[in-house]
Amino acid sequence: MSPAPTIRVQREDFDLQTEVDRLAKAAPGVGAIVTFSGLCRDEGGTLAALELEHYPGMAEAEMTRVATLAIERFGLLGLTAIHRFGKISAKENIVLVIACAPHRQAAFDGANFVMDFLKTSAPFWKKEHCTDGSAGDWVSAKDADEKARDKWK
Structure with missing residues (x-):
């Protein structure tokens, strides 16, 4: 039986090492x-x-769907995906994906797969806030993101 992914959508920041340690302890054979x-x-x-x-609800459901596919497709031993929402300042964390596997290639592929799908299929929207105080635009999806996703099909 495949492990269930850990999925969180949260306003607060996350700590990379804490999340890595948590996943590594929960996944034997890493x-x-x-x-x-x-x-x-x-x-x-x-x-700025x-x-x-x-x-809400749909974002977590889509993240879970994609993470579960990655676990099954690449034989991952565990996967964590965290996505923040709210106003996030420049250089702060937005998203974290951790994939663990018996061997490196599966872990790399699993993490890439999840990010390529999160960028294109998870219901998140980004609005820019500029350093000059003006409100920027809503960020549009990029063709490169869709091409990256499509390589997995």
């Missing part, structure tokens, strides 16, 4: 742990923050 931590870019000093909104 030989590799891959982490991806996505930060709010400052866009060359022009972006991103305001992230999500569709």
Whole structure:
């Protein structure tokens, strides 16, 4: 039986090492742990923050669906995905994906798979807040994100 992923959508920040330790303890047979931590870019000093909104319930459901697919497809021993919402300042954490497996390639592939699908299918929206005090635009999906997702099909 495959392990259930740990999925959280939260306003508060997360601690990378705490999350890695938690997952490693819960997954016997781990030989590799891959982490991806996505930060709010400052866009060359022009972006002060991103305001992230999500569709409660649906965001968690889609994250769980994608994480479960990754566990099954790559034989992962555990997977954690955390996505923040609210106003997140430049250089702060937005998303964390941790994949553990017996061997490195499965862990790398699992983490990449989850991020490629989260960027395109999870119901999250980002609005820019600029350093000059103006409200920026809602961030649109990028073609490159969809191409990255499509390579897994």
